[in-house]
Amino acid sequence: MNLTITDVRLTPILVADPPLLNTQGVHQPYTPRLIVEVETADGVAGVGETYGDTKYLELARPFAAKLAGRKVSDLNGLFTLADQVAVDSSRISGQVDVGGLRGVQTADKLRLSVVSAFEVACLDALGKALGLPVHELLGGKVRDAVEYSAYLFYKWASHPEGVAAEKDDWGAAVDPAGVVAQARLFTERYGFTSFKLKGGVFPPDEEIAAIRALAEAFPGHPLRLDPNGAWSVATSLEVARELGDVLEYLEDPALGTPAMAEVSAGTTVPLATNMCVTTFAEIEEAFTRDAVQVVLSDHHYWGGLRNTQQLAAICRTFGVGISMHSNTHLGISLAAMTHVASTVPDLHHACDSHYPWQSEDVLTERLEFEGGSVTVSDAPGLGVELDREKLAFLHRRWLDDDGSMRERDDAAAMRVAEPGWVTPAVPRW
Template structure:
């Protein structure tokens, strides 16, 4: 019906407060960037999504948006073909190549087509659900589970941002410093008390590896029986990775991206029996094949629908993981509720979900959906069963977060540049240890 064809795509960049979280590449800036997608039909129906908000992504979205005009919300294959024809990865290459260390492929230019495709796909599926009066999970084949488990995601962090003092109106970070075992245990307990998480992940690669190992052992002692993971973001050499995994023998649920590259991961896998997980070296189907050709040194793929090409692409990945007897879970970056809800629909739809998923949600205090922050129940989120994604935009919040974007001065994430404000000698070269 012509009343339901797409007539307009709106992209609104937003910024929300982000704590001074440490990682292998440096430290988070005071503001995280996202973009809110609205796809409107001729009848006035609006489908929404949330995606990356850096300048190169905004440029790619603007370039591709006109291709959706006149399409049916059901024409996902046509949309994908049009996006692929319009958006070329090389177009944004100068924005990233040689500028900073990247922790995840979501920032890499090779993912541009997949990221734009995913951004539009989720919003179109939100429209489809509204038209069919069905939740997105049903459009994906139905729910394999009615709730999705998530993990406590711990970070080393400073107490305050160096360039966002409270006197400027930026609020004091309520989480405080976390650089010691005791501080990490306190952070974990607070997060578990608030959200009910049943597993714990430590973002490592920021401090000396032996210190980080001791901190994980302190977490194991404080939370006996709780599954633990550690993620150095490829900041350790193979030698260091193997030395640390021995210190953590019997403690780790899985070992995420300890060493750089698939070859480095394979060297660790060949000398250790702890399963390796990744969101850095198996990030598309070509890399999946390479992992398979090498005998699958990576045993757990941490997908992310934002850069794998969308919800349906991750379903295809799930089938491949089942075929090759690999585990599957989900990666996260700084995000708000729309991304979290989309992930929840996706995770509910795949029969294979081997481990609790990552989420940065506890580290954010803003929200852009009506009703405010999503509520976890014993570490899990229930799948929204309303039409489409089951959430709607809070227009006042959207305007406020867009004002943040206009005034914050950040247009691309730069953890390395931010860290140089604390330590001018910091290079971010990996592996550091």
């Protein structure tokens, strides 16, 4: 068995995205993703996926060039190699990460987001070579299925007139009735039993009304609200008071650990985050100040599946809950998320996933939700297979793009409908 990497392929693609609203704007008609493939001397190939914006691609290319001759089992070495690749600081200095809405970007965060795709690809290839599923390479699964939550969004019926975009059948959701109707569709199609609403779009009273409508329509079901740090401490506390009897947790109501600590001190509603705890260095302050009670991991920006396990162990040590954040991802990432989530002992909250919103994929078969859960594959590697025709089609779309869609920019997409739109200052309310 020869585990030496002989070829690395990077394929940037553009995938259709519905007009989903958040506090910064609206999703563009297409969003960039990067598909990573590593191949061994024995012809075994593994796949990974991450953000596809230019700054990630520019880092992935020199990183990929360093992998030839290394073994797919040398996972620790990936981080050493990443440190050797220079990051153009002018591309990220002071910028907010729109794709994950997780605060200011840094060179280290960017490197980890790239490494994560290569780590998953190497684990996939290693699993195929050894005849083992990825969850066994991570120590073995503790559950046979991973539960996911319906990810509800305020949404337009379609992208603005005249904008090239794919059609969807979800309809509009811009008020409580629309949000409930969307939730019913999620339940009918996928069997979800918990619901998360992306907030920070409308004034808090309107979003409180939407959560109340969900609570009435789905009594006893876990509910979450995530305004992506759009509220002041005072507003966050008011929302917590209004919804404390129905919320499973409130996610990132205010921006930053100090503000989250103030909110936490004034409410018994658990606070979750994927914005103020996004690196290991940020854990100490957040945990010692009791700023968060649930961390939403995302293997893309934590640096892969094994780092996700390390984060889960630290959370368990400090009595902090763990679940999983989602960005606009395809089936490769959902498979990776499911494998690592299956190995985490204390996963007491359903994970997030955008996957139902993505009408396109690069796999021969889409992953399926049954009763709101994804069955953990026991096939070698991730248990997924690339569809070369689909991959080529989505890559051609990327090649044909004039560059306007190669960088995710929710504010730019909003300006198509509202020319005077600027990203709102935080706190917005």
